[in-house]
Amino acid sequence: MPEDQAGDAFAQAAGEAVKTYVMARKASVMAFRMVLAFAEAVRRQQQERAEKEEARADVDEAMAxxxxxxxxxxxxxxxxxxxxxAEWPEIAQQLMALKRAGVDLETMLPRVGEIAVTVRDQVAANAERVAGEGTDEWVKALRETLPAGSVREAILTSPAWPEMASTMTQLAEWGVNVREVLAAAYNEMLAVGQAVAKGLGAAAEPAMSRDAQLSYGPLTTGLDLPRDLNLSDRERAFKQLAISPGKENERYIRWVREAIPGHEREADLLVASRKWPLVAARMAQMEKDGMPVREHLARLAKDTSWQQGPAAQLGTRLVQAVGDALGRPAGDAAAESRVRVNTTAARATSTSMDPTKAQAAKGTAPAEAGVAAHRQSGPAQKSGKTK
Structure with missing residues (x-):
């Protein structure tokens, strides 16, 4: 009917109008968001430009x-x-950062200048190249030249340490006595650390770690132990004790295995023990002092008393046995093992024992049980360098 056709046409037109209205609204929103995105892009560009200009102004001010x-x-x-x-902009910013941190450049720069003049004169006077040393050798040089403390550890743990070591190698190749430079620069580095610590309201020296406190004893007599020794991180412990994880450590592991052939499992237990880095450090010191390390280790095969006792404590007994074998003078052939555990003192220091029982056991232990060799009266052991 004509009336029905007219109604359908109206409904269709109304539907098209609604669709057009919805589409128009959506298009308007899209256009708005697009323009807003353009505006944001312009804002970001301007802000980045302003930040760059501000940073450039800061650098220019620092350089001036x-x-x-x-x-x-x-x-x-x-x-x-x-x-x-070429690195002057960065150097200038570092100098200004030190000044803001409380360092007196009027005092520091002339002293650093004296060091630079010494280096300049050494290079001019000695053009003959010397053999370069690797990073591991510079770790040793640093530990032998600078005293233990925050200054030395800050250098060794710095992300820039490889670059520092490379610079020292280059200076050595130019004839500079790097150890003299390190010794001369120590007071300035210490002053910087103290000034910055004072400005931050922090302590200049870190507290001694528990590993450092518990490591003092016959095995470490004469070794230069860092105050923040961390034996739970083996890689860091090797670095702190100036032991190469590759070349030196592998050599010492091989020597131990050769000393007790047929006991590969026991050798692996010794190497896996928490105190192995200290054992390796003792071997390194003996090697440096020209002592026959392998002859000392051979005592492990002659005196096998370390095999006796609970299997769970085998690693601990091996550490004690190796310490005894390395510590006894050459030619001192004991008839029986000197590695004897005071069971009362051992129970007293056990972390698995009830604290009240541990305290009681300590009361019955000999007076010198657990006293480090560094603190006992009588002649001190002379092997190794002094602390």
Whole structure:
């Protein structure tokens, strides 16, 4: 009917109008978001440009202030070399960061300048190249030159340590006595640490770690133990004790296995023990002192009393046996093992024992049980370098 056709046409037109309205709204939202995205892109670009300009202004300001300081406080040729160096912007920012942290550049720069002059003169006087040393050798040099403490450990644990070691190698190749430079620079590094610690309200020296406290004894007599020794992190422990995890450690493991042939499992237990880095450090010190380490280790096969006792304590007994074998003078052939555990003292220090029982057991232990060799009266052992 004509009336029905007219109604359908109206409904269709109304539907199309609704669709058009919805589409128009959606398109308007999309257009709005697009323009907003354009605006955000422009804002971001402007902000990044402003931040770059601000950073550039900061760098320019630092360079200007640092340039004035080095020209005033350093020799002319040293300051000129610094200002011409490609890394001068970074050096300038580091100097200003030290100043903001409380370091007196008026005092520090002339002393650092003296060190730079010494290096310059050594290079000029000795053009003959010397054999370069690797990173491991510089770890040893640093530990033998600088006293234990926060300054030395800050250098060795710095992310920039490989670059520092490379620089020392280069200086050595130019004829510089790097150890003298390190010794001369120590007071300045210590002053920086103290100034920064004071500015931050922090302690300048870290507290001694529990591993460092518990490691003192016959095995470590004469060794230079760091205050923050961490035996739970073996890689770090090797670095702290100046032991190469590769070349040196593998050599010492091989020597132990050769000393007790047929006891590969026992050798692996010794190497896996928590105190193995200390054993390796003792071998390294003996090696440096020219002592026959392998002859000392051969005592493990002659005196096998370390095999006696609970299997769970075998690793501990091996550490004690190796310490005894390395510590006894050459030619001292004991008729019986010197590795004897005071069971009362051992129970007293056991972490698995009831605290009240442990306290009672301590009361019955001999007076010198558990006293480190460093603190006992009488002649001190002379093997190794002194602490």
């Amino acid at each position: 202030e640092a340039s004035e300081a080095v020209k005033k406080l350093l020799p002319e040729d040293i300051s000129a070399a610094l200002l011409e160096d």
